[in-house]
Amino acid sequence: MRIDGRVVTPTGVVTGSVEVTGTRIGAVTPGEVADPQWIVPGFVDMHNHGGGGDTFTTGDPDAAVRAAAFHLRHGTTTLFASLVSSPFPLMRAATSAFAPLVDAGVLAGIHFEGPYLSTVRCGAQNPDFLRDPSEEELTALLTLGGGAVRMVTIAPERPGALDAIQFLVAHGVIAAVGHTDATYDQTLAAVDAGASVGTHVFNGMRPPHHREPGPVFALLGAASVVCEFVADGVHLHDGTLSFATTVTGADRAALVTDAMAAAGMPDGAYDLGGQEVTVSDRVARLTRDGAIAGSTLTMDAALRQAVGAGIPIVDACRMAATTPARAIGLGETVGSLQPGWRADLAILDADLRVVRVMRAGSWVS
Known part of the structure; x- marks a missing residue:
């Protein structure tokens, strides 16, 4: 053909x-x-909570199939099913439910965005479920998933975080830094321990300051870290996206959607990890406090946003496909x-x- x-x-x-x-x-x-x-x-989305009215966050395999199909129609041929902070029984159930979908190629893997995150920078994560990293929990999930669990986002300042990062990396799982109030040095300690991804950099993080650069500068400057960017014009100003990618280059920048069930759907009320989200004019926010709660983005729209921000199409496609594929270990396949x-x-x-x-x-x- x-x-x-x-x-x-x-x-x-x-x-x-x-x-x-x-x-x-x-x-x-x-x-x-x-x-x-x-x-x-084909786009590679390493951070996606759902779309088309369906979600990955409840561990429902039928909903996961429909959400993956929705994003496939928008050009995403490889994606992680991302869960938000949850009780351990739900994490176990989702791992069991999604592992066959990973084996079948419907999903490229499971990403646990939490629950080992900062309470100060939890954003739309449910604070009731946040806790310190547990090697016991991680061992059980990795054993149960049989290779399906591919990435875990951790706040490096939590007790036991560095040990958890080393444990994940030793077992072939990507450790990501996100939803964190860590200092610059704490973030670099996580990178030294093996963390290789920055989860939606700038969002859910201590903001950078010229005397306290925090996690943003540490992740942008770390040569071994791929930085996720939610290119929807809401999570990041186009100027911020453009500037950040001049620091990382296209080889360390990954466009992600951070999409939730409302992607492709009308405005209204939705659920994310047991919390109500109100979507208005394509922006998703927690109903209780207005915090940004995922996105309604698709990867084709992210590509358009990046190109509109002045990023050349070759670099934008590397950011939407080539770089995230390499970051998740599929860089010689897709x-x-x-x-x-x-x-x-x-x-x-x-x-x-x-x-x-x-x-x-x-x-x-």
């Missing part, structure tokens, strides 16, 4: 075609084409239009809106 257009690769735009053989990309070939459509790698890699791609029109999506060589209906 040959698909013609402007092909976005990690090193530049190739006007020509993508050859698909079975489930893999056979070649990217320069040539004259009649259709100026964009052909971009996230780039290269020969031999899985044929995951999205066709976009001149306005960068999704026209068609392919996953593993098959068009998504």
Whole structure:
């Protein structure tokens, strides 16, 4: 199968075609084409709580399948199911429910955003469920998941956090820093312990100050850390997004949605981790205090926002696909239009809106 257009690769735009053989990309070939459509790698979303009216946060496998299908139609061909801070029985139940979906390829893994987070910077996380890291809990979840648990977000200032980070990394799980009131030095200690992702950097963190730089500067400056950015124009001003990516470069910046069930749905009341969320004019906030509560974002919209903020489309696609794929250990399989890699791609029109999506060589209906 040959698909013609402007092909976005990690090193530049190739006007020509993508050859698909079975489930893999056979070649990217320069040539004259009649259709100026964009052909971009399928998006990789490493932080996603749901969409299309369905959520990952309750551990319902049927809802998870529907939420993944919603985001697939928006070009996300690889995604983590992210849970919010929860009681341990729910974490166990979700791990059991989602592990078969990871095995089947519907999900790329499970991300526990909490419950080992800061009460001061909990944001939309339910404060009733926050607690110190527990190696006993983590051992049980990793054993139960059989490789399905792929990332855990931790506040490094909590007692036992550094030990938990070392434990996760030793077991092949990504340790992320987020929802934290940590100092600059505490954050760097987490990085030294093996933390390699900054969870929605700037949001849910002690704000940077020129005399107390805190976690934001530590994560942006750490060469081993991939920084997540929620590019919806709400979580981050476009100027902040543009500036931050000049510090990290596209190879350390990952666009994420942090989407909740309300993505793609009308304004109204929704639930997130047992808390009511009010969505108005695409912005999701906790009803009780107005804190930003996830997003209604999709990855194609995040790409448009990044390009609109002045980020070149090649870099924006690296941030939406190539870099997050590498961050979650899939960097030699997905996230780039290269020969031999899985044929995951999205066709976009001149306005960068999704026209068609392919996953593993098959068009998504």
